[in-house]
Amino acid sequence: MARYNAKTTEAKWQAAWAAAKTFEAVEDRQKEKYYVLEMFPYPSGRIHMGHVRNYAMGDVVARYKRAQGFNVLHPMGWDAFGLPAENAALEKQVHPAKWTYENIANMREQLQSMGLSLDWSREFATCDVEYYRHQQKLFLDFLKHDLAYRRESWVNWDPVEHTVLANEQVIDGCGWRSGAPVERRQLSQWFFRITAFQDELLEALDDLERWPEKVRLMQANWIGRSEGARLRFAVQQATGQQAAEIAVFTTRPDTIFGASFLALSPDHPLTSELADKNPDVAAFVAECQRQGTSEEVIEKAEKLGLDTGLRAQHPFLPDVELPIYVANFVLIEYGTGAIFGCPAHDQRDLDFARKYDLSVLPVVVPDGSDSIGFSVGNEAYVGPGRLANSEFLDGLSIDDAKSEIAGRAEAGGFGSREIMYRLRDWGVSRQRYWGCPIPVVHCDSCGVVPVEEADLPITLPEDVTFEQAGNPLDRHETWGAVACPACGKPAQRETDTFDTFVDSSWYFARFCSPRAETPLDASAVDYWMPVDQYIGGVEHAILHLLYARFFTRAMEKCGHVRVSEPFAGLFTQGMVCHETYRGEDGIWLEPTEVERTDSGDIRRLDNHSTVTVGRSEKMSKSRKNVIDPEDIIERYGADTARWFMLSDSPPERDLEWTDGGIEGAWRFTGRIWRIIEESITSLPTAGSPAPLQLSDNAVALRRLTHQAMGAVTDGIERFQFNVSVARLYELANALAAFKANGGDDTTGERWAQREAIETLVLMIGPMMPHLAEEAWQALGLDGLLADAPWPKADPALLVEASITIAVQLNGKMRATLDIEPDQSEDTVREAALALEKVKSAIGDKAVRRVIVVPNRIVNIVA
RNA sequence: GCCCCCUUGGCGGAAUUGGCAGACGCACGGGACUUAAAAUCCCGAGACUUAACAGUCGUCCCGGUUCGAGUCCGGGAGGGGGCACCA
Secondary structure, eight states: OOOOOHHHHHHHHHHHHHHTTTTOOOOOTTSOEEEEEEOOOOOOSSOOHHHHHHHHHHHHHHHHHHHTTOEEEOBOOBOOOSHHHHHHHHHHOOOHHHHHHHHHHHHHHHHHTTTOOOBGGGOOBTTSHHHHHHHHHHHHHHHHTTOEEEEEEEEEEETTTTEEEOGGGEETTEETTTOOBOEEEEEEEEEEOGGGGHHHHHHGGGGOTBSOHHHHHHHHHHHOOEEEEEEEEEEEOTTOOOOEEEEEEESOGGGGGGOOEEEEOTTSHHHHHHHHHOHHHHHHHHHHTTSOSOHHHHHHSOOOEEEEEEEEEOSSOTTOEEEEEEETTOOTTSTTSEEEEOGGGOHHHHHHHHHHTOOOOOOEEOTTOOTTTOOOOSSOOOSOOEEOSOGGGTTOBHHHHHHHHHHHHHHHTSEEEEEEOSOOOEEOEEOOSSSOBOOEEEETTTEEEEOOGGGOOOOOOSOOOOSSSSOHHHHOSSTTEEEOTTTOSEEEEOOOEEOHHHHTTTHHHHTTSTTOSSSSOHHHHHHHOSBSEEEEEGGGTTHHHHHHHHHHHHHHHTTSOSOSOSBSBEEEEOOEEEEEEEOTTSOEEOGGGEEEOTTSOEEETTTOOBOEEEEEEEOOGGGTOOOOHHHHHHHHOHHHHHHHHHSSSOTTSOEEOOHHHHHHHHHHHHHHHHHHHHHGGGSOOTTOOOOSOOOHHHHHHHHHHHHHHHHHHHHHHTTOHHHHHHHHHHHHHHHHHOOOOOGGGHHHHHHHHHHHHHHHHHHHTTTSHHHHHHHHHHTTOOSOGGGSOOOOOOHHHHOOSOEEEEEEETTEEEEEEEEOTTOOHHHHHHHHHHOHHHHHHHTTOOOOEEEEETTTEEEEEO
């Protein structure tokens, strides 16, 4: 046997799997299906370590489930629309389609070098007309079912480039390219009615048992259901004009007697009305609109307000009028776009009140304080307590007071109980070229008219230019001109394209029947859906996953699928991190630009100057702490890269890339090969029957083998691949150390050794598939390892003859006790008390109590 | 600012979910093999005290529950992720 050559061996088995169509999924109703899916990549051009980790994990699951006998679907595709292609078009003068498809070709080759058990026959890209034509059909169905509509909404507007900016393109309130201060602007946009399913989306979270608790919690918070009250305040009209009203939503109606002001959003209709008449208000609104649209920006900004001069009547106190402010922190998108401020019990309101010198009256007093002695300083009191300073509410609990206010408001006709959601409808319009065109037409006579289904697909024009800013579709001379589908008169195509989150909201379903003439083939979807295990980054915990859940329900409503939840199991993996390096000039250095000297410090490779080593951070181009997977696969092979990705770090946590770690993984591949090489000539032939008698030595190895089967399987089932890896190391260590005693027992020992080696090879299969396949062949076993069943532990071999249990005295470890398992409590207690070490530790103290935990521990209380 | 998560030796981490803390790997030290190196193999190792036997401390910090806490509860510190047009 020759030294293991990863490069040639990996290519050989990749070709063998492809030739045998091993991983092409075929619907087979006789077999139980298992759908494994990793979040498909954006085709940036090169895979990065995050992809390697993600796909290595998915492949473990896919290959393991295959070995368990499941009919596995494990597809791959490309999330191919999006901004980077347009940026590339601008910077490199290359058409987005060309750039994207070239990137896909490159990345496909890189992924294939990883030896993943993917069904490449199902591959597609979301920018394929054959994909997005069906997305357009789905949109038309959504329109029919009132799940899509058009309305005005706010965007970040770059006044120089005349374009809408993504939040990430807004840096410190300015456009990233123009540097001009960004404005908030209203634009007519398409929305998906995700709020139609808000209750369902919230409640169904409880049933997603194989989702991480944190993701479910984040989604629940995102939907943000809160019970409260809507209260209407009459606006005092000094001039005797027609009375106006301001509706306010609050989750704390109980604090109404502590109210000291009302605040309107700068975008509130009443604010706009005031701004028309009052230049101060107009100026303030304009100032607020210079902020971006992101919640983060608005929340972090200094709280500013402007007194409108208007006063609102307190609904329960005839003598009290509240000033009405316009405030920059009131969001028009949430609630009614207006609030009442109770400074004593809300931190934001308190900050605002201190700034504008408004009264702070505590109306909830913690138990144990009295209403006179309790005051609020610079920290609002948001805890529990009883009502005070609140007329008829005094002495009530918060809950009772909320209910009392809501009841009185309802009776008085100026308010009602209300449930509010933080969730807003999903804006899907993008003023960009490289996305799926929205299939509608704007007609002067008929308004917005959907394109006829027979006229689909609406394809993107190819002859576009990117020199000018803004949407090339708007500038295109002929593409937009079209006859109105309703009246036939000249009309304009919609030039907005879909948010790329739309593309990724149904690709998982399309994989079931990727070449179907309809968006989805019912029979295929019924068989394969839902995805049994979905794997991807936690950064998608809210938006992508929530949109996909909505989209599946929407497709269900339109009759395309019969499931409402797309992902039965979800796993969110951690990031891949690496140390960062900076030269003396403070410029980031790549790992390839530095070296570790013999004394252990890091120097520049070229001029040996000092390098500052920074902490480990997520690999990113900007910090240059990137390791290229292609280099690693070229040097060590895919198996080594995959093994390292699965070792050490628990999958949900961040993984730290180290040279030592990859070297260790590489040594292990060599070690496995050596173990086989050194023993192969002395092993019995494949399939030899078990000898009747086995020596203790052989039985001990068998026990270890079967314990490893149990532990490795358990690790994979629980997504603790690092633990499975550790158990595989142990089995390999035991095998490397195993020596046959010789003599009469040799046959049995060699048999046990073969069993252990075959087990090891089978179990590294999902992690290092090429090495395992090569070893399988070397061991003289038939067929492909990829088709071999997973080993199953013999329960009889898992039982130990003797176990060691700890003996504690007053909770401190004092001795250990070797004893047969499952002894009676009395036996264990007596044996523990009889130990010399225990007797001397107890001394002359009286034993008051002995706690015996079967097969675990004895604790003597003295 | 709001929401969520994480914190265990020099490092990554394990601990059957409340029962022997530190499995396994990395880095390190010692040894074997070698003319030498590499590769490989064997041994060692949480910290402190001790010649040794052994003992004390120890899972970010403070407090609590318990016979027993890395694990549960309350408070705090540090680090990270998300915040609706990046994907």
